[in-house]
Amino acid sequence: MNVLMRVDASTLIGSGHVARCLTLAKALQGLGAQVSFACRRLAGDLSAQIAAQGWPVYRLAVEAPDDGAQARNAANIEALLPWQPDIAALAGQLPPGTCFDWIVVDHYGLDRHWEVAARPWAAQIMAIDDLANRAHEVDLLLDQNFNASTQRYAPWLEGRCRTLLGPEYALLREEFERDARPVRQVVERVVVNFGGMDAAGQTLKALQALMGLAGQQVTQVTFVAGLSNPHWAELQALVEQRPQWQLLAYSADFGQLMAAADLFIGAAGGTTWERAALGLPTLCMAVAANQQDNAQALAAAGVHRYLGPCAQVSVAALAEAIGELLANVEARQRYARLSRQLVDGRGARRVAAALGGLPGS
Structure with a gap:
């Protein structure tokens, strides 16, 4: 199994999304999967730390307004990114003919537009979400929060999408067992x-x-x-x-x-x-x-x-x-x-x- 994690970290976004994707990557590695990461170049990104742990990283040079500015507030962190430049940056990094078994996207700024555009590279796509505030075009959705529910995501998912909802799916490292x-x-x-x-x-x-x-x-x-x-x-x-x-x-x-x-x-x-x-x-x-x-x-x-x-x-x-x-x-x-x-x-x-x-x- 070949898996790509599309996730970012920065001084303003924080590191939590990358942390849980690394945890999932290690669990997938235990099943024999090959996992790589795609991350934007941002102030305080964790690409070097991810690579130091042995994971291949595609570093995406994407211009995003105000992304590194201290004035960017919490509401903007959840704002949708321009998906076309993000897809173009990823296309410029992936070798021709690349196809993953799964792309896992853990990003508040990406929605169904990005997911549809990424389909040529993936047999299946999973979104990790907490917000239930934007449409997804994915095969599997994970929300590990206590307040996650099928009703909460009903307006945002296609009927064929499976869901993993609630803290029983919380992405924790093995040391917490x-x-x-x-x-x-x-x-x-x-x-x-x-x-x-x-x-x-x-x-x-x-x-x-x-x-x-x-x-x-x-x-x-x-x-x-x-x-x-x-x-x-x-x-x-x-x-x-x-x-x-x-x-x-x-x-x-x-x-x-x-x-x-x-x-x-x-x-x-x-x-x-x-x-x-x-x-x-x-x-x-x-x-x-x-x-x-x-x-x-x-x-x-x-x-x-x-x-x-x-x-x-x-x-x-x-x-x-x-x-x-x-x-x-x-x-x-x-x-x-x-x-x-x-x-x-x-x-x-x-x-x-x-x-x-x-x-x-």
Whole structure:
């Protein structure tokens, strides 16, 4: 099986789409598939990191208005890209006569126009989506979110399209297939992470909140601040005041850090499913508009505590929420139990099996 992943990352898009595609690529590799990636050249793209892991990468030189501008807001990140230049750039990279068994497209900016145009290169196409806001012309659609449903996608899909919906298909690395850590009476270790880039700059807010806890101390905190964090110098200066606190831009052992933690503070994005698989009690905020619905639905189901969009959460409000959860072991135990019931860590295997046409997919 020969598979192409069409996915982007940047300082503004973030790294979550690439992370889940890499996870799926490894699961497909385990079935004997050959996987390659096609990514645009953007500020903060991860093409070099993908290639360093041994995956072939087609680097697409595509002009996109404002794509690297700091003024580009979250709403524009979901705006459709001009699909013709993207297809032309891909055509210029692929060898003549190329045909993939599957093209997997994980991109908020691409819709049925791109998918129809890519048909000559693929026997079948899969879209990974979270938004249900644009038409698709695909054979398979994956939405791993808790609020995914056939009704939500009914206006956007052709009748022949199969769907994989819900957290049982969450694309998690193998390291998250493990037993949950028991919830301890006292929180000793906290992990803070707001995505691979933290373009919203929320790590600093969490650090300030933890430093401002009245009468409560957390012994060990690891801040995984993201590549190119806008507040790196200030974070570094503050962490130096606490010898047992640690500041990292990136961690190759992020799963192990989470597995050893008692509490997670971060974004309501891709790590949602990693935390759930580990049964890690969580306080989260949405750092993008597309995270809000799913985060609210999970909070209503008792899986985590959701504080709302990050712009509406002050340092004081975050500190208050942290203090409440530190003191409430019953709430932390409940979050751990319900999240473990939702995600078992085998989603990538299920999706790979569906692409491979294996029984039980």
